[in-house]
Amino acid sequence: MDWNLIFENSLKGFIGINAVYFAIAALGLNVQFGYTGLLNFGQAGFMACGAYGLGMTAHYFDISFWWGIPLGILFSVVLGLLMGIPTLRLRADYLAIVTIASAEIIRLVVRSVKFKTYFGGSDGINGFSSTFRALGNDFGIEESNRYGFWPFRFTGRELWVLIVGWLIVAIFGFVVYKLMKSPWGRVLKAIREDEDAVKSLGKNVYSYKMQSLILGGVIGTVSGMIFALDRGSVQPDNYSRDLTFYILTALVLGGVAKVSGSIVGSMMFWGLFTFMDNFLRQVTKDPVTIGNVTIMKSTQVGQLNYILIGITLILLMVYRPQGVFGNRKEMAFDGR
Amino acid sequence: MDVERTYGEVATRARQSLRDVERVPGVCKPNSILTANNIRREFGGIIAVDVDHFEVQEGSITALIGPNGAGKTTFFNLLTGFDQPNLGSWTFQGKDMSKVASHRTAAFGMVRTFQLTKSLTKLSVIENMRLGATDQKGEKWWNGLFSAVWKGQEAEITERADELLTRFQMSHMRDEYAGALSGGQRKLLEMARALMTNPTLVMLDEPMAGVNPALKQSLNEHIRGLRDQGMTVLFVEHDMDMVHDVSDWVIVMAEGRIIAEGTPDDIAKNSAVIDAYLGNRQGQSLLEEE
Numbered sequence: 001m002d003w004n005l006i007f008e009n010s011l012k013g014f015i016g017i018n019a020v021y022f023a024i025a026a027l028g029l030n031v032q033f034g035y036t037g038l039l040n041f042g043q044a045g046f047m048a049c050g051a052y053g054l055g056m057t058a059h060y061f062d063i064s065f066w067w068g069i070p071l072g073i074l075f076s077v078v079l080g081l082l083m084g085i086p087t088l089r090l091r092a093d094y095l096a097i098v099t100i101a102s103a104e105i106i107r108l109v110v111r112s113v114k115f116k117t118y119f120g121g122s123d124g125i126n127g128f129s130s131t132f133r134a135l136g137n138d139f140g141i142e143e144s145n146r147y148g149f150w151p152f153r154f155t156g157r158e159l160w161v162l163i164v165g166w167l168i169v170a171i172f173g174f175v176v177y178k179l180m181k182s183p184w185g186r187v188l189k190a191i192r193e194d195e196d197a198v199k200s201l202g203k204n205v206y207s208y209k210m211q212s213l214i215l216g217g218v219i220g221t222v223s224g225m226i227f228a229l230d231r232g233s234v235q236p237d238n239y240s241r242d243l244t245f246y247i248l249t250a251l252v253l254g255g256v257a258k259v260s261g262s263i264v265g266s267m268m269f270w271g272l273f274t275f276m277d278n279f280l281r282q283v284t285k286d287p288v289t290i291g292n293v294t295i296m297k298s299t300q301v302g303q304l305n306y307i308l309i310g311i312t313l314i315l316l317m318v319y320r321p322q323g324v325f326g327n328r329k330e331m332a333f334d335g336r
Numbered sequence: 337m338d339v340e341r342t343y344g345e346v347a348t349r350a351r352q353s354l355r356d357v358e359r360v361p362g363v364c365k366p367n368s369i370l371t372a373n374n375i376r377r378e379f380g381g382i383i384a385v386d387v388d389h390f391e392v393q394e395g396s397i398t399a400l401i402g403p404n405g406a407g408k409t410t411f412f413n414l415l416t417g418f419d420q421p422n423l424g425s426w427t428f429q430g431k432d433m434s435k436v437a438s439h440r441t442a443a444f445g446m447v448r449t450f451q452l453t454k455s456l457t458k459l460s461v462i463e464n465m466r467l468g469a470t471d472q473k474g475e476k477w478w479n480g481l482f483s484a485v486w487k488g489q490e491a492e493i494t495e496r497a498d499e500l501l502t503r504f505q506m507s508h509m510r511d512e513y514a515g516a517l518s519g520g521q522r523k524l525l526e527m528a529r530a531l532m533t534n535p536t537l538v539m540l541d542e543p544m545a546g547v548n549p550a551l552k553q554s555l556n557e558h559i560r561g562l563r564d565q566g567m568t569v570l571f572v573e574h575d576m577d578m579v580h581d582v583s584d585w586v587i588v589m590a591e592g593r594i595i596a597e598g599t600p601d602d603i604a605k606n607s608a609v610i611d612a613y614l615g616n617r618q619g620q621s622l623l624e625e626e
């Protein structure tokens with residue numbers, strides 16, 4: 001068993017790019033779900049908006065990469081409006097249904113043969129990120145160089161995305177924190193508790209919910225951009241339902257309605273995931289057997305890992321529903 | 337002593353203004369702040385509200401009473417835009433309110449509380465109070481990040497909130513979560529929070545329900561205090577002692593209709609009201625005993 005390798009990889013999972021784009025997406029989901037109580041089950045759809053915004057600059061429009069950023073944001077604002085206009089006046093569950101459906105519709109449309117000219121079909125889009133990587137080069141980070149020291153070792157290509165990614169986490173973390181401390185955030189939290197009370201005090205609840213949905217969606221969009229830039233490609237099937245639910249898991253793990261919860265929850269999610277993955281792979285290098293019955297092969301590591309995530313989430317909900325960073329005192333008032 | 341006397345004056349004025357009003361259902365008032373016409377609300381087969389004419393005298397405390405299911409809460413919901421009538425229109429201070437959405441009534445000076453208390457449990461008491469203030473600059477998302485824009489206003493709001501909390505004897509709970517308050521304290525908080533909107537008409541749906549007798553006395557004082565500061569109060573209540581104690585005028589609803597109006601003393605003697613509350617047979621026997 002190579003503990004050094006397990007440790008190095010787990011640490012990379014903890015602070016790596018997966019944790020970064022999860023943290024950004026979880027921050028957005030936290031605005032919607034944690035603070036406002038909006039059940040957005042389509043965060044993957046918003047992330048796809050960002051990824052395709054970038055990808056389409058090269059694949060369809062043939063314009064500068066930088067236009068991809070406003071384009072992705074525009075897509076997500078439109079998506080937020082489309083989801084929100086019909087549902088935000090209705091009960092919370094309707095938004096859940098519409099968001100999960102919208103995200104799936106987006107995925108099915110972008111991977112369809114019919115719209116291949118726009119979105120690249122099921123092959124997705126490649127070759128749009130050279131401008132971004134060239135910028136890293138300008139800052140003196142050579143793509144193929146190795147940087148750091150054990151256990152922090154990254155290629156220049158990884159390092160550049162990581163730096164930009166963590167910077168964005170810091171910026172959005174700060175923005176969300178400040179906003180939630182403001183009277184605007186107070187209205188959102190009040191809406192989460194009781195819409196009618198907030199209406200009776202003269203606030204336009206519908207408009208605030210829309211603002212929350214769109215802000216969270218735009219943050220999710222930026223997460224999708226980081227994801228796409230790291231992979232250097234956009235793959236439609238990356239933006240499926242599971243993605244939203246893993247992000248939700250990370251959010252609950254860290255604790256809802258806390259900025260630190262979204263960030264550390266995502267880090268822990270990927271830290272634990274990578275640890276289990278590496279550990280199990282080492283254990284199953286040779287198939288594990290009892291007598292002549294095979295218990296586990298290395299090809300089953302993935303499945304087992306996802307089962308363990310599910311079990312962790314269940315245990316968490318039972319024993320620590322407020323998450324790692326959540327406020328226990330607040331949770332005590334949930335009995336409505 | 338001085339304060340005591342001015343309180344008395346306002347109350348006397350309110351009662352005098354209503355002295356010559358005829359004691360018939362749907363009667364016009366000399367100075368109506370809230371006027372409703374032909375309001376009708378049906379739920380499937382049942383007619384929850386069917387009010388021909390309804391007026392509230394400005395500067396008075398008006399009680400809206402009636403047996404369970406009379407339609408009082410539904411009527412409140414209609415007047416404040418939380419529900420839409422099948423028919424009817426109403427004005428507040430002469431302005432047509434029929435098409436005004438619930439979140440906009442506060443801006444007109446109408447605020448209501450709820451029969452089932454709506455305290456925002458995961459917000460602290462003081463945050464609940466601050467939320468009540470209207471026209472907050474910091475409630476615009478583009479200002480949220482720039483605390484310099486709203487800090488001054490927030491300080492003013494906090495000061496006003498603290499004053500109100502002191503008046504309602506809740507300042508010791510200031511930083512507690514609203515979820516930690518007792519049922520009666522939540523009623524108080526909801527009322528105080530409604531006052532943060534600087535209303536001209538305060539509509540309270542059963543402010544006394546679940547409040548202990550000692551607190552009821554002080555709530556009575558608070559409600560009188562509102563009138564004495566120039567506000568109009570319309571409240572729903574089942575506690576007849578309290579109705580008798582604080583109201584200048586009583587309107588009685590039963591089965592969606594207004595069946596009687598008058599001063600508390602008139603209503604206590606009104607046989608139609610006793611019938612409505614106790615059912616016909618029992619009502620008669622009650623009168624016979626007297």
Ligand SMILES: Nc1ncnc2c1ncn2[C@@H]1O[C@H](COP(=O)(O)OP(=O)(O)OP(=O)(O)O)[C@@H](O)[C@H]1O
Binds near residue numbers: 384403404408
């Ligand atoms: N949303 C609704 N759907 C169907 N029926 C309703 C609805 N709301 C109220 N009702 C009916 O309308 C009638 C009036 O109800 P309302 O709540 O206004 O009575 P109330 O006078 O406030 O009674 P209470 O003193 O018990 O609070 C009742 O018969 C009730 O069943």
Ligand SMILES: [Mg+2]
Binds near residue numbers: 409410
């Ligand atoms: Mg009622």
